Amino acid sequence: MRRPDQQTTTRPTTDPAPGTGTGADATADTPSDGGTGAGSLPDGTTRSGHPAGPGPSGTGPAAPRTAEGHPGDLTTEAVLAPYLRGQAADFLRSLRLHHEHSAPADAGGHDAAAATRALRRAARRISGSLHTFRAALDPHWADQLRAELAWLSGVLAREHAYAGRLTRLVEALHQLSGPALPAARGARAAGETAASDAQGRAALGVGAARAGALLERRLTLARTRSHSAALQALGSSRFHAVADAVALLASDVPLAPGTTGRTPEALLEPAERAEQRLLAAVAALPPADTEPYNEAQDAAWHQARLLLRLHRYAHEVVLGVAAPALGSCGHALDLHRDAVEAAAAAAAAARTPRIAPATAYALGVLHADQRHEVEAARAVFRETWPYATALTAP
Numbered sequence: 228m229r230r231p232d233q234q235t236t237t238r239p240t241t242d243p244a245p246g247t248g249t250g251a252d253a254t255a256d257t258p259s260d261g262g263t264g265a266g267s268l269p270d271g272t273t274r275s276g277h278p279a280g281p282g283p284s285g286t287g288p289a290a291p292r293t294a295e296g297h298p299g300d301l302t303t304e305a306v307l308a309p310y311l312r313g314q315a316a317d318f319l320r321s322l323r324l325h326h327e328h329s330a331p332a333d334a335g336g337h338d339a340a341a342a343t344r345a346l347r348r349a350a351r352r353i354s355g356s357l358h359t360f361r362a363a364l365d366p367h368w369a370d371q372l373r374a375e376l377a378w379l380s381g382v383l384a385r386e387h388a389y390a391g392r393l394t395r396l397v398e399a400l401h402q403l404s405g406p407a408l409p410a411a412r413g414a415r416a417a418g419e420t421a422a423s424d425a426q427g428r429a430a431l432g433v434g435a436a437r438a439g440a441l442l443e444r445r446l447t448l449a450r451t452r453s454h455s456a457a458l459q460a461l462g463s464s465r466f467h468a469v470a471d472a473v474a475l476l477a478s479d480v481p482l483a484p485g486t487t488g489r490t491p492e493a494l495l496e497p498a499e500r501a502e503q504r505l506l507a508a509v510a511a512l513p514p515a516d517t518e519p520y521n522e523a524q525d526a527a528w529h530q531a532r533l534l535l536r537l538h539r540y541a542h543e544v545v546l547g548v549a550a551p552a553l554g555s556c557g558h559a560l561d562l563h564r565d566a567v568e569a570a571a572a573a574a575a576a577a578r579t580p581r582i583a584p585a586t587a588y589a590l591g592v593l594h595a596d597q598r599h600e601v602e603a604a605r606a607v608f609r610e611t612w613p614y615a616t617a618l619t620a621p
Contacts, residue, residue: 301491301545303363308480310544311356315477318349322470325461340387347383350376353473355540359501363493365481372476375469382460385453388568393446395569397439399596400589404435434589441576441586498541505534506614515609520598525567528605532560555611563604570597 325342354376357369460466508531513524535557542550577590 301494303360303482303493306494307356307360307363307544308482311353311480312477314349314352314356315473318346318353318473319470319477321345321349343383343387347380350380351536352540352543353476354380355537356544359497359537359541360494360544362497363483365483368481372469372472375465375472379460379466379469382453382457386450386457389446389450389453391565392569392572393443393450395565396442396446396573396593396597399569400435400439400442400593403592403596404432404589431589431592434583434585434587437583437586438576438589438593441579441582441590442572445576446572494545498538498545501534501538501541505531505538508534509612509614515606520595522567522571525601528560528563529567532557532564535560552613556608556613559604559608559611563601563608566597566600566604570594570601573597 321342325339325346328339328342354373357364357373357376361369508527512527512531513521517524535553539550539553539557542548542553573590573594577587577594
């Protein structure tokens with residue numbers, strides 16, 4: 228599954244791999260969720276104070292996160308526990324900022340949105356680490372906290388998702404109904420005339436305004452309901468219980484009995500299993516010549532996105548830095564998810580009873596455009612995926 232010159236991304240080494248260097252791929256990763264890597268600071272240093280090393284396989288080894296700066300000290304107590312405590316501290320800090328910027332005077336501002344994103348980012352990293360390294364932790368505690376953090380992250384994500392979906396669809400409608408209308412971004416028929424092109428452009432222009440209004444009504448209503456649900460969740464006893472659990476995590480990580488003195492394999496083996504699951508999922512993805520309108524294949528790509536996220540978080544835990552070569556892959560899969568959901572929203576709006584034919588036509592063109600965006604995101608993923616042989620496996 229791996230090119231011959233590529234190392235295992237989750238096993239720290241002391242010497243660079245042959246043929247590796249510090250080129251463009253060795254730059255710091257910008258994770259797709261909008262934040263810096265959990266193990267690195269904006270100045271390029273790890274939270275343990277050491278410079279962030281090069282990236283994953285094919286770009287040189289990265290220095291592992293350690294408790295007191297001792298390379299190779301990869302016990303659970305020295306690596307996983309500090310990582311979880313750091314993410315818990317980030318969660319609590321973001322929660323405080325969210326409360327500060329959620330006052331009526333600041334409601335809906337950029338600071339509140341940024342605090343919410345940071346809160347979700349910390350929650351995802353804690354939840355993902357609890358999933359990957361469950362065997363090294365108290366399993367009952369890990370399962371319970373992971374489920375609650377997944378609930379919280381999902382509730383907080385919906386409002387942002389609906390807002391982004393509306394913006395994406397309205398902008399796409401504006402571009403499609405412009406003077407230079409691409410016919411669903413596909414090749415024009417050989418016998419297509421200028422008159423039919425102008426007629427189609429006029430029909431789309433008439434329906435685009437109505438389609439945009441319909442989408443705005445539907446998605447604004449969904450966003451408003453999601454905002455109310457988020458406010459209700461943040462004021463619930465369930466959320467306060469989650470916050471209390473994370474506050475305890477910031478000072479004490481419940482480890483499994485006997486974990487403290489175990490070998491580094493207690494961390495390396497789960498991280499490598501996460502990597503192998505990702506490689507297997509990517510190898511099983513549909514080939515590049517697959518029909519983009521086959522929505523049944525979207526689930527496999529969504530699964531690859533989730534597994535890539537778990538692998539990136541495991542990389543952060545074991546090596547102490549984000550994986551630069553996987554940042555572009557994760558961003559492509561995020562764009563893929565956004566395009567899939569936008570296409571589904573357009574299709575759902577087209578099923579609205581008693582809409583005008585021009586409106587339905589515009590929504591159909593919009594749906595086709597977003598499905599082509601799905602295929603474009605898949606192509607970007609294939610181009611940026613560092614394990615080239617995984618994509619050509621049968």
